[in-house]
Amino acid sequence: MAAFVMAMASGLGNGLLTVNVTNMAGYIGVYTYEVFLLVAVYVAFNATANLLLVKARVQFGIIPCMHVLLGGVIAAQVLQIAIPSFGLTVLARAMSGIAAGGLTTLTLHNLFQAIPLRHRPAAIVIGFTLPQLAVPVARLIPLDAIAPGEWQGLHLIELALALAAWAIINLVPLPPTERQKAFEPLDALTVSLAVPGMMLLCIVLAEGRFFWWSDTPWIGWALTAALPLLWAVLQIEDRRKRPLLQVHWYANRDIFIFALIGVVFRIALTEQTYAAVGLLSLGGLTSDQLHPLFAMVLIAMIAGVAVTAVVARPHRLFPMSIAAALLIAAGSWIDSNATTQTRPQQLFLSQSLLGFGSILFLGTAIQYGLSRVIERGPPYLVSFVVLFSTTQNLGGLAGSALLGTIQMRRTRFHAERLAENIAMGHGELDARLAQSANLYHDILIDPVQQTAQGNAVFGNALQLQANILAFNDTFRVVTWIALAAAIFLSALIVSKKFFPMKPSTHEARA
Structure with a gap:
């Protein structure tokens, strides 16, 4: 049970955001691309957090590290609930991304305590795959439980999971581990280059299709900045005596x-x-x-x-x-x-x-x-x-x-092809438009309005079919x-x- 709680704490919050990302924009008063920015922030910090988390666990111990990380998550969620704002939501996503890596490790440690040593390979599989269940579980949570109050329900769930994880690491203590010095000064340089590089790359991937890849200059500039930063990380690490990577x-x-x-x-x-x-x-x-x-x-x-x-x-x-x-x-x-x-x-x-x-x-x-x-x-x-x-x-x-x-x-392609195919037979097109207009015969008196509404209905049907084909x-x-x-x-x-x-x-x- 402790392992399952840790697994859900590591992934359920992000799962809830990911599966409801298109619904959130209107409720919290932002554009859809801004909500996808939250996904990019989580991914970037989750991907780079492990650069430091593994060494932090060696030098300070896993429990002290998780106290700090969960404390950060709890503080960020409380602030977001008390003073809702997009900026605090970004902070909460970043903290959740950092903490997720540590929570996955705690999932493994709790499984290791419950499963005999001879079944350790199975425990490893279960420990890393349990967090993957968070997405379908998130799909099963009703919208009414998370949407009210500008999606404060989502933050309340994340806060509850963080508090539950905090309680478990205190009530179900893990065996102590040996500690030793692990960090080196150059680690800070590596992380300071990796975080902005990964952040820029994630933003490009998350936002490119909304602004369109070739139409928005800042997408190109962001990618141009991200690649040298990540290349510099690899070059620095390849030349270190005791590298992070x-x-x-x-x-x-x-x-x-x-x-x-x-x-x-x-x-x-x-x-x-x-x-x-x-x-x-x-x-x-x-x-x-x-x-x-x-x-x-x-x-x-x-x-x-x-x-x-x-x-x-x-x-x-x-x-x-x-x-x-x-x-x-x-x-x-x-x-x-x-x-x-x-x-x-x-x-x-x-x-x-x-x-x-x-x-x-x-x-x-x-x-x-x-x-x-x-x-x-x-x-x-x-x-x-x-x-x-x-x-x-x-x-x-x-x-x-x-x-x-x-x-x-492909939606654009199919819409054009469908329109061309229908237009090739004007009689069929006229019949379909007339049929659509007749739908409003008993609602609208003006024939012009009937025709306009019929054309709109027909256009929507054509666009729907194009989307399905795409x-x-x-x-x-x-x-x-x-x-x-x-x-x-x-x-x-x-x-x-x-x-x-x-x-x-x-x-x-x-």
């Missing part, structure tokens, strides 16, 4: 492939969080009407946790990743035949496949990465945690950006991405078996 390790072929497939899988999995929900929203369905769908997804993910905990092993990364990719491809392909009549019940199977596949990949990837850390030693732990959290966080933002961009472009295209893109990942991994298995490669000089160093 083992940059040369990232050049290892297996680690590079691990990071690559991590990003690809995370991009593919945004089919569920962006495309499927967006499709159903077109039909006028609210979040509360999606509860049965995400109850099924939650059940599938729990089943995935159980199966992965039993069968996942580091040497099975590629075979299990192939299985996960095929499940994701199958689910996306099923969704690609959606129509205006598609409802949540018709997505039960496809979305359950995606939920199960996501856990299947994640659990195995975690075991594989940690096995490589054990081979190298504790100095590589920070590098792995940062690599994994960065690929998952940036992959999620990149996936939403990619699918959102494709959907917007979402089907995004589902097909995800299908091909997942299939390409499966083929790539299959080729790697074959090449490793029949054409083993000698490690390069750089890999030997790694």
